[in-house]
Amino acid sequence: MWFVYNKVFDQGLLKKGGTKIRISLECLQCQLNQAANMAIKHIADNQDRALFFLQVLRETGNIDENTIAPVLAGKIHRVFRGFTNNSDPYGKDKDFYNQKVLSMEGEFEGFIESAVDRFLAAVKLAAAGNVIDFGAIPDLDSATVIGVIQEIMKKEFTSSFLVDLQRDLAAAHRLLYLGDNAGEVVFDKFLIKEIKKLYPELKIFFATRGKPVINDITEHDAKIAGIDQYARVINNGTDYPGTVLSECDRRFLQIFNQADVVISKGQGNFESLVEADRKIYFIFLCKCSYFEKKLGMGKNEIVLYCNKQVE
Amino acid sequence: MWFVYNKVFDQGLLKKGGTKIRISLECLQCQLNQAANMAIKHIADNQDRALFFLQVLRETGNIDENTIAPVLAGKIHRVFRGFTNNSDPYGKDKDFYNQKVLSMEGEFEGFIESAVDRFLAAVKLAAAGNVIDFGAIPDLDSATVIGVIQEIMKKEFTSSFLVDLQRDLAAAHRLLYLGDNAGEVVFDKFLIKEIKKLYPELKIFFATRGKPVINDITEHDAKIAGIDQYARVINNGTDYPGTVLSECDRRFLQIFNQADVVISKGQGNFESLVEADRKIYFIFLCKCSYFEKKLGMGKNEIVLYCNKQVE
Structure with missing residues (x-):
């Protein structure tokens, strides 16, 4: 599936x-x-x-x-x-994956350049990048990451999710994109770039965590990835590996509430926002046995989910 | 080893x-x-x-x-x-293993009957029976148990432990044998029977836990196994899967202190008594990776250990 x-x-x-x-x-x-x-x-x-x-x-x-x-x-x-007294135990791992994916940027961008449906390819790539997660997979190595990404890019699928998301983006003024992990953030950039190309008038915000937690991105990682060329990088003010609205700062909440479209990456954002009182487009990989059972999916399968019925 | x-x-x-x-x-x-x-x-x-x-x-x-x-x-x-509100969640499992081993009693006794050194065979059998432990191996099945026991009985080894234990038993008036698990208790009976045969004047006490905990024996299990034909069955008054002296009742402590020889079965008894201020002969299988590392042994290898240097 x-x-x-x-x-x-x-x-x-x-x-x-x-x-x-x-x-x-x-x-x-x-x-x-x-x-x-x-x-x-x-x-x-x-x-x-x-x-x-x-x-x-x-x-x-x-x-x-x-x-x-x-x-x-x-x-x-x-x-x-x-x-x-170690404020960022995964700091080195984050740097490693950021640099690793950046060094292969051309190769990954090739997937989009050669695709018939560039938007679909960019969404798949962004989802595939979600495999870089030390919370779910502590002993992750580059070969696994590359393997999963190549596997996902080969698969063909269509989804009304993509149609609806594009329709909403076309009508939107502000997009809030909630990032997840280091390394993965480079893949997010491809999708954001693609969105920017399709909807050049769109104002895009890219949100990171407020402080380092596991291998989740901070503003630093987003800038390393070059997200700031296409979006305004903000943070949610918390040290949770998700978007826990009750703890996010006012500045973030204002942007969250005012955004016309919210795209949320990763399982942590999904778990913390699935009950939120606004429409959110979730993109993540099914990464643990509990979610496999709950969602009826296999390991590392793409989940595209919208928490509100389409009007 | x-x-x-x-x-x-x-x-x-x-x-x-x-x-x-x-x-x-x-x-x-x-x-x-x-x-x-x-x-x-x-x-x-x-x-x-x-x-x-x-x-x-x-x-x-x-x-x-x-x-x-x-x-x-x-x-x-x-x-x-x-x-x-379930006071004995492993009750059925304990009954199953008690009956299982009792039904094969003749076969296991054959190991002793056919042995050149009956005492060694009885010690090996008692140690081998220690494999029946739902704490260490939750999904234990009869085939595993039989396999481990047959494997252990085939191995040859000599140890001064056996010589010292027999020497101490020959000079003793009172033996305290600390039992461990249900099922295993039938194997303990073979060793106790052998000791009784060698030293008919010896007064033997067989101690169980005070209350059900995991698959550890209670007085009920010891009697099911027929231990009471050869030893006085007592309990230690606690609900711990070991012999935690600070919690044991006075009656048990008196017997523990007055015994000339103490034989202790199982890892739980070893962990709780290895620092005790008296000589104890420990017999158990090395059942977890932590003990494998600590003792430098392999899984399910027999540990014969005495906590006091021989005089």
């Missing part, structure tokens, strides 16, 4: 009200595994690893029953930063 | 004092995985699974820094019993 669009999937644990708790056992286990991997990678002393993990367990055990996975991930990373 | 006897292995995290914390990241992760597996097996509702797991995380996050794995396991099982 290559796309889901307005497919009514079971939002069970994502929905507020009617449920006692939003987070699942799988999400809790996954977040704790990520914390353990982070300890093994970044904390040398065995006893310190255990002490850090106990702090994570206390923090996790005490979450509110409405907590969603990106908020928990943010809290765990705060514990990590406090424990290690 | 087939035995460790007075081998000076790194007791690092097992030692009191000089260390900040006794439990390791690996043990924490393993205990939480067991809790998650228990949730999946015994709690039907997805949200209840997550709520139970959050309780486990709170309990685990708040453990004292000197907590050892069997104590944490006991605390987690208390949370489980409270959450589900």
